[in-house]
Amino acid sequence: MSEIELVIKTKVGLxxxxxxxxxxxxxxxxxxxxxxxxxxxxxxxSILSVLALGVYQGTKVVLSAEGEDENEALTALKExxxxxxxxxE
Amino acid sequence: xxxxLGIGASRGIGIGPVFQYKITKIEFxxxxxxxxxxxxxxxxxxxxxxxxxxxSVYEHAKNDPSTQAExxxxxxxxxxxxxxEFWQQVDQKINDEYINAESAISEVAKHYAEMLRAMDxxxxxxxxxxxxxxxxxxxxxLLGISDSPTEGLHQPSVIIAQDLTPSDTIxxxxxxxxxxxxxxxxxxxxxxxxxRGLGLPAVAGAGSAILKIHDGENVILDGNxxxxxxxxxxATIESYQTRLNAAQxxxxxxxxxxxxxxxxxxxxxxxxxxxxxxxEGAEKAINFGAEGVGLLRTEFLYLERNNLPxxxxxxxxxxxxxxxxxxxxxxxxxLDIGGDKELPYLDMPKEMNPFLGLRALRLCLVEPxxxxxxxxxxxRAGKGRNIKIMFPMVATLSEIRAGKAVLExxxxxxxxxxxxxxxxFEVGIMVEIPAxxxxxxxxxxxxxxxxxGTNDLSQYTMAADRTNPTxxxxxxxxxxxxxxxxxxxxxxxxxxxxxxxMCGELAGEPLAAPLLIGMGLDExxxxxxxxxxxxxIIRGLNASEMKVLAEEALDLDSPEEIQMLVKxxxxxxxxxx
Numbered sequence: 001m002s003e004i005e006l007v008i009k010t011k012v013g014l015x016x017x018x019x020x021x022x023x024x025x026x027x028x029x030x031x032x033x034x035x036x037x038x039x040x041x042x043x044x045x046s047i048l049s050v051l052a053l054g055v056y057q058g059t060k061v062v063l064s065a066e067g068e069d070e071n072e073a074l075t076a077l078k079e080x081x082x083x084x085x086x087x088x089e
Numbered sequence: 090x091x092x093x094l095g096i097g098a099s100r101g102i103g104i105g106p107v108f109q110y111k112i113t114k115i116e117f118x119x120x121x122x123x124x125x126x127x128x129x130x131x132x133x134x135x136x137x138x139x140x141x142x143x144x145s146v147y148e149h150a151k152n153d154p155s156t157q158a159e160x161x162x163x164x165x166x167x168x169x170x171x172x173x174e175f176w177q178q179v180d181q182k183i184n185d186e187y188i189n190a191e192s193a194i195s196e197v198a199k200h201y202a203e204m205l206r207a208m209d210x211x212x213x214x215x216x217x218x219x220x221x222x223x224x225x226x227x228x229x230x231l232l233g234i235s236d237s238p239t240e241g242l243h244q245p246s247v248i249i250a251q252d253l254t255p256s257d258t259i260x261x262x263x264x265x266x267x268x269x270x271x272x273x274x275x276x277x278x279x280x281x282x283x284x285r286g287l288g289l290p291a292v293a294g295a296g297s298a299i300l301k302i303h304d305g306e307n308v309i310l311d312g313n314x315x316x317x318x319x320x321x322x323x324a325t326i327e328s329y330q331t332r333l334n335a336a337q338x339x340x341x342x343x344x345x346x347x348x349x350x351x352x353x354x355x356x357x358x359x360x361x362x363x364x365x366x367x368x369e370g371a372e373k374a375i376n377f378g379a380e381g382v383g384l385l386r387t388e389f390l391y392l393e394r395n396n397l398p399x400x401x402x403x404x405x406x407x408x409x410x411x412x413x414x415x416x417x418x419x420x421x422x423x424l425d426i427g428g429d430k431e432l433p434y435l436d437m438p439k440e441m442n443p444f445l446g447l448r449a450l451r452l453c454l455v456e457p458x459x460x461x462x463x464x465x466x467x468x469r470a471g472k473g474r475n476i477k478i479m480f481p482m483v484a485t486l487s488e489i490r491a492g493k494a495v496l497e498x499x500x501x502x503x504x505x506x507x508x509x510x511x512x513x514f515e516v517g518i519m520v521e522i523p524a525x526x527x528x529x530x531x532x533x534x535x536x537x538x539x540x541x542g543t544n545d546l547s548q549y550t551m552a553a554d555r556t557n558p559t560x561x562x563x564x565x566x567x568x569x570x571x572x573x574x575x576x577x578x579x580x581x582x583x584x585x586x587x588x589x590x591m592c593g594e595l596a597g598e599p600l601a602a603p604l605l606i607g608m609g610l611d612e613x614x615x616x617x618x619x620x621x622x623x624x625x626i627i628r629g630l631n632a633s634e635m636k637v638l639a640e641e642a643l644d645l646d647s648p649e650e651i652q653m654l655v656k657x658x659x660x661x662x663x664x665x666x
Contacts, residue, residue, distance in 0.1 A: 017395055
């Protein structure tokens with residue numbers, strides 16, 4: 001299993017468009033991917049669970065993945081978050 | 090015969106049968122099942138049907154320019170429909186508790202909706218509604234309930250509903266609509282704006298009594314007076330029908346002359362322009378003879394979505410509209426949000442009195458980033474075009490200066506970035522707050538033009554909520570106090586050599602045209618279907634005579650007296666359209 005820690009910087013947090021992009025990307029991988037917000041876990045492929053996790057701007061989250069493509073999955077999700085979901089700033 | 094009073098939300102008269110737009114109740118029994126796998130299989134079969142239904146609604150929304158923004162909502166719902174956790178929980182519930190698919194789905198939906206609602210902001214409340222939307226869609230398929238609330242709408246009818254959302258109106262065949270009547274809603278609600286754009290009558294806020302009218306029963310929908318007449322007697326129908334027929338003749342004649350200018354018999358020419366709120370509206374305005382746009386509402390870019398529109402997105406939308414009008418003027422009103430129009434993704438705090446709160450220019454000045462994104466997009470798109478920038482909700486001189494300072498900043502940035510933009514454009518304000526009207530002589534020095542917003546000016550002057558049917562009489566723009574303010578604003582602007590337009594409902598009111606010509610209004614901006622008729626009326630007026638008439642009217646003490654005076658002196662303005 002691999003794990004990385006990231007900060008969500010978008011104004012709306014991990015909701016709305018960023019959440020949709022995040023889940024869409026997660027779904028492209030075989031691995032099981034979890035997102036952890038201070039102890040609360042959610043399936044990264046479930047839009048409802050991700051929304052309900054309440055990840056606001058500035059929240060630190062831990063992504064973990066388990067499966068054959070776990071490293072690729074985490075790299076791709078990391079890139080998406082670090083590019084600020086393609087939004088300015 | 091029985092009269093129900095609501096708010097006149099869109100002018101005109103409709104006579105015809107009622108069609109109740111009903112959301113079919115989803116009813117089912119919760120019960121135990123013996124074979125959980127069979128229940129799960131029922132769901133597996135229903136899901137692709139739900140998906141193709143939603144995809145078709147999404148395509149529909151995406152391809153209709155008036156609903157493109159809403160398409161995003163259906164896209165989000167498609168993602169939820171495909172949520173693995175949701176359906177795993179449903180399966181688990183069926184397997185563990187041996188309950189039927191319907192109960193399992195509705196329980197899991199409730200669980201998620203509650204979780205989202207607990208997060209206590211509008212964005213999550215809207216997502217909770219999405220969860221119910223998708224679970225209801227699947228439930229309907231399982232229960233064999235039709236997806237279409239307009240099934241059975243085969244003759245032109247008066248559509249009655251609790252309230253209509255954009256996603257409802259997308260799917261209504263407009264050729265089957267005589268008019269709209271909603272139990273909730275107001276003159277500014279979605280249905281009202283839609284109806285005005287279509288040139289159909291609408292009454293809003295009529296209360297739950299209208300929901301009890303039977304399908305097929307005849308009603309008269311009087312959008313001018315906010316009235317629904319149930320089971321009208323023959324004499325009433327005849328009197329309305331006569332007015333309707335007369336209006337039809339006038340409308341057709343006016344339409345054939347729509348492209349001709351509005352010049353009075355003594356040679357005074359005024360500008361007749363359109364209120365529009367999207368690209369589709371722009372095309373329509375041109376067909377109705379608009380000489381430009383007096384009010385481009387920009388909210389369409391911001392509403393019914395989950396994030397702010399980017400500069401590029403706005404640039405493309407504005408450019409499309411500006412290009413359609415070529416050298417004709419387009420007055421772009423900067424973001425007018427707040428009040429009854431909220432943007433859930435901005436997370437604005439709840440206000441006790443949103444109409445008196447942080448809205449429109451006030452909001453833009455505390456959120457300069459949002460404001461600048463819009464101004465930059467507008468200036469860039471206005472390159473080589475005849476654009477004018479207008480700030481809404483101005484109360485003080487310092488607000489105008491602050492707004493203009495942000496405009497200057499944007500210009501400087503664009504110069505530095507080497508991006509082309511409209512460098513020569515007028516800047517004006519909406520006069521809709523009494524403070525601005527009273528100080529119009531001062532504010533006129535700071536701007537190039539005024540546009541009087543009569544809807545808000547009436548409600549603020551009369552201290553009467555225009556969304557409240559019980560005080561509708563007070564918000565009437567024919568109230569002497571409102572007309573006096575309008576007159577004062579026009580005079581003050583002219584003393585400083587500035588022009589004055591009007592973009593409130595009063596500008597498209599036939600009976601007001603003689604008075605406004607008499608007061609010297611330079612530009613009339615209205616919903617497109619009214620343009621030909623107002624032009625036609627103005628062509629029959631003598632401006633110097635109207636000046637005398639306006640002076641007499643301003644000396645009267647009630648809206649009724651004023652309207653009576655105009656009807657007597659200018660009978661051709663007394664039409665029902």
